[in-house]
Amino acid sequence: MKLPRRFFQPLAAGAPEPFRELPVKLERMIHFVPPHNEKVRAKVGDLAATVDVVLGNLEDAVPADQKEAARKGFIAMGKEVDFAKTGTGLWTRINALNSPWILDDLFEVVGEIGSKLDVIMVPKVEGPWDIHYIDQLLAQLEARHKVEKPILVHAILETAEGVANVDAIASASPRMHGMSLGPADLAASRSMKTTRVGGGHPEYRVIADAKGEEARVSAQQDLWHYTIAKMVDACAANGIKAFYGPFGDFSDAAACEVQFRNAFLMGCAGAWTLHPSQVAIAKKVFAPDPDEVNFAARIVEAMPDGTGAVMLDGKMQDDATWKQAKVIVDLARLVADKDPELAKVYKLP
Ligand SMILES: CC(C)(COP(=O)(O)OP(=O)(O)OC[C@H]1O[C@@H](n2cnc3c(N)ncnc32)[C@H](O)[C@@H]1OP(=O)(O)O)[C@@H](O)C(=O)NCCC(=O)NCCSC(=O)C[C@H](O)C(=O)O
Ligand SMILES: [Mg+2]
Numbered sequence: 001m002k003l004p005r006r007f008f009q010p011l012a013a014g015a016p017e018p019f020r021e022l023p024v025k026l027e028r029m030i031h032f033v034p035p036h037n038e039k040v041r042a043k044v045g046d047l048a049a050t051v052d053v054v055l056g057n058l059e060d061a062v063p064a065d066q067k068e069a070a071r072k073g074f075i076a077m078g079k080e081v082d083f084a085k086t087g088t089g090l091w092t093r094i095n096a097l098n099s100p101w102i103l104d105d106l107f108e109v110v111g112e113i114g115s116k117l118d119v120i121m122v123p124k125v126e127g128p129w130d131i132h133y134i135d136q137l138l139a140q141l142e143a144r145h146k147v148e149k150p151i152l153v154h155a156i157l158e159t160a161e162g163v164a165n166v167d168a169i170a171s172a173s174p175r176m177h178g179m180s181l182g183p184a185d186l187a188a189s190r191s192m193k194t195t196r197v198g199g200g201h202p203e204y205r206v207i208a209d210a211k212g213e214e215a216r217v218s219a220q221q222d223l224w225h226y227t228i229a230k231m232v233d234a235c236a237a238n239g240i241k242a243f244y245g246p247f248g249d250f251s252d253a254a255a256c257e258v259q260f261r262n263a264f265l266m267g268c269a270g271a272w273t274l275h276p277s278q279v280a281i282a283k284k285v286f287a288p289d290p291d292e293v294n295f296a297a298r299i300v301e302a303m304p305d306g307t308g309a310v311m312l313d314g315k316m317q318d319d320a321t322w323k324q325a326k327v328i329v330d331l332a333r334l335v336a337d338k339d340p341e342l343a344k345v346y347k348l349p
C-alpha cells in the first residue's frame with residue numbers, strides 16, 4: 001500500500017496532478033460506437049449531442065483484422081467532433097492488457113487526442129496491479145504529450161478474479177472513475193450456463209412451496225443482483241461510480257428497461273447503450289421519477305439543516321431520509337441542467 005501522502009502525487013515528472021474528487025457529470029449512458037464502421041462514425045457528430053458519453057470501442061466486437069482501422073477511426077472521430085461543445089464525454093475502451101494491441105492503443109490514442117480524452121475503459125481487470133500498470137503508463141504518456149487534465153480510468157468487472165478483488169480495484173488509484181459490470185465475459189469466466197449478454201435467464205427462478213393441487217407460483221430472479229451490489233458498495237466506498245454494462249437483446253426493450261432500472265435503484269449511475277434504440281431507455285431510467293423528486297424536495301425543504309424528525313404525508317423523515325432525498329434532488333438538478341423538458345417537470349427551486 002502506498003503512503004496516504006503519496007497517493008495523490010503524479011506518477012511521472014510533468015504529468016498532471018490527479019483529481020482529488022471526481023468531476024461531477026451526468027453519465028446516464030456510455031454509448032458504444034464501432035469506430036471501424038465508417039457509416040456509424042459519420043453519424044457521431046449528430047449523435048454526440050444526444051448522449052452523455054461517446055465511447056469508441058477498440059476491444060471485443062471489433063474483428064482482429066480491423067483493430068488498426070478502429071483505432072485510426074477513433075482518433076479521427078476525436079479530432080473531427082467537438083465533444084466539449086455539447087458537454088459530451090469522450091471515452092475509449094482499449095484492448096485487454098495481455099493483447100497484442102494494448103500498447104498501440106494507448107500510445108497512439110493518448111499521443112494524438114490525449115487532451116480530448118476523458119476516460120479510458122480497461123477490460124478484464126483482475127486486480128489492483130492492472131490499474132497500477134495503466135496508471136503509471138498513462139502518467140508517462142500524459143507527461144510526454146503535455147496532457148494537462150488527467151485521463152481517468154474505468155474498469156470492467158468481468159472476471160471472477162476481478163469480482164474477488166473489487167474493493168482493491170476501486171481503491172487502486174485516484175485515477176479511478178468507476179466500474180461497469182461486464183455480464184458476458186463474467187458469465188464465461190464463472191462457467192455460468194447462459195449465452196445472453198446481460199439480463200435474466202428464464203430458468204433462474206424461485207418457486208413457492210407446494211400446497212396440494214394448487215398451481216405453484218414461480219418467478220424469475222436477477223442473476224446479477226449479487227455482483228451489482230458488490231460493485232456498488234466498492235465504488236460508493238471509494239467515491240467512484242458504478243455502471244450496469246451491456247444489454248445485448250436489442251429486440252427486448254422492456255427487459256432492458258427493467259435491468260437498467262434495477263441497477264439505477266441499487267445505486268448505478270448509468271449503463272452502456274450499444275444501439276441507438278437503447279439511448280431513450282437509458283435517458284428514461286437514469287433520471288429520477290418526477291414524483292420522487294417532488295417528495296425529496298419537500299423533505300429537504302422541511303429539514304433545512306438536515307437534522308431532526310418531521311412527518312410528511314404520514315411518513316417519518318429524519319437525518320437519514322434527508323440524505324436519501326439529497327441524492328435524488330442533486331441528481332435531478334444535474335439532469336435538469338441538461339434536459340430543459342425534465343427541468344420543467346421537476347420544477348426545482
Ligand atoms: C450490433 C451492431 C453491429 C448492429 O448494427 P446494425 O446491424 O447496423 O443494426 P441496425 O440495422 O438495427 O441499426 C439501425 C441504425 O442504427 C445505426 N447504428 C447501429 N448501432 C449503432 C451504434 N452503436 N451507434 C450509432 N449508430 C448505430 C446503424 O448504422 C443503422 O443506421 P441506418 O442504416 O442509417 O439506419 C451495432 O449496433 C454495433 O456495433 N453496436 C455496438 C456493439 C458493441 O460495441 N459491442 C461490444 C460491447 S458489449 C461487450 O463487449 C460485452 C461486455 O464486455 C461483457 O463482457 O459483458
Ligand atoms: Mg467483455
